[in-house]
Amino acid sequence: EVITLLALPRELNLGSEVDYLDLNRGTHILVDPELTIPGETNRALFHEIAHYYWGADQAPLWFREGAADFLTSYVRDRTYGGSLRVNVSPELAFGLKSCDSMQVPTIQKLIDKLAVEGYAAHRQASNFTCNHNRGENLFIELYDLLSPGPFSAAWRELHQLAAQQKRPVDENEIYQAFLRQATGDTVDAFKGLYARLHGGDFPD
Incomplete structure (x- = not known):
């Protein structure tokens, strides 16, 4: 079973060194809307889901x-x-x-x-x-x-x-x-x- 977690890196206290737009870690996905092109947050999310x-x-x-x-x-x-x-x-x-x-x-x-x-x-x-x-x-x-x-x-x-x-x-x-x-x-x-x-x- 895969549980998908959507959160900002800073919400998980990962620190400022984490500057990725989006990451797929298998059990969870991180997407930072602040780093996406306006209107493209869903695109980043779909990209990470596709990695499954x-x-x-x-x-x-x-x-x-x-x-x-x-x-x-x-x-x-x-x-x-x-x-x-x-x-x-x-x-x-x-x-x-x-x-x-x-x-x-x-x-x-x-x-x-x-x-x-x-x-x-x-x-x-x-x-x-x-x-x-x-x-x-x-x-x-x-x-x-x-x-x-x-x-x-x-x-x-x-x-x-x-x-x-x-x-x-x-x-x-x-x-x-x-x-x-x-x-x-x-x-x-x-x-x-x-x-x-x-x-x-x-x-x-």
Whole structure:
């Protein structure tokens, strides 16, 4: 059983050194509305709730942060109508530009940085948010290219695989799951899209 606790860090006497917008600690979630963009408190909350579906036991860092942001955008658009592609959040558009300026053009670049820096140092780096931005952007593009049904099928396959293997899915498994959902009409576009946004080398 998971009991979700919503509170400000200062209400829990965590001290001024705690400056995170939101945290998911498994048994509880912290969200600080004072640090959110006006009107975006629910977005921060939905992001943390999404980590119960995609967490450290299911997928790599960029995937779980990008997936949580993607699901947040999905909930928004299902609630208010519109298109994920058309209604790209201002935060994502700004974030992608920031990632470009910080020379983080692909997800593979983030993977390489994490391998060199380790999680603790990477978590404190200014480009950490690119895990959110690059990941969400890839998922939005894949959702648009493959269509909702095949996209959901790939996610379902990956989530079930992580549960069966009791480990996070790896980069090749992620690529192959989406590749299996591409059709003859979309397979070349998929490969080009994945190479451009993710980077790295993947077998067909």
